[in-house]
Amino acid sequence: MSRARVDYSDGGDFRGIGFDPDLPVAGFYRFRMRSGGALCGVRIWHGAPHDPVTGEELDRSPRWQALVNDDPVEIERVWPRCAADPITDAEYRHYCRTQTWAQQHAPDSALADPRRKADPLTTPLLF
Incomplete structure (x- = not known):
């Protein structure tokens, strides 16, 4: 069995x-x-940047931007490594709510800070 020939030379x-x-x-x-x-949600979009303090849209040229659980990060930090696992808007909002809950109730867990390594003995169970 052979696969179909793909001619890449014709542009x-x-x-x-x-x-x-x-x-x-x-x-x-x-x-x-x-x-x-811990797993977290990433939102990627192309648009005008927002002020990190006030959240207002700045009068700047549009650019690629990313949020991890509603926290701004550099696009190079997440793209293209996140491309293999797309999710829905509802799942992204769930990750954001989980981090907000963990910051209040389990501030030392990896759910509260996605840059922290998860410890299975101290990570709260979410049912």
Whole structure:
């Protein structure tokens, strides 16, 4: 059995054969900020940046931006590693609410800070 021949020399349209890691795709993704860390939600979009203090939209040129559980991060920190695991908007909001809950009730857990390594003996169980 052989696979169909694909001629790459004609400069054809090869969308659907992989993706360009240099070009982010807007959407929601699941991601671990570190090895052994808790899962968190990532939102990627292209638009005007927001002021980190007030949250107001700045009068600047549009750019690719990312949020991890509603906290701003550099796009290079998450893309393209998160591209393999897309999620829905509802799942992203669930990760944001879980982190907010953990910051109040379990501040030392990896759920409260996605950059912290998860300890299975102290991580709260969410049912």
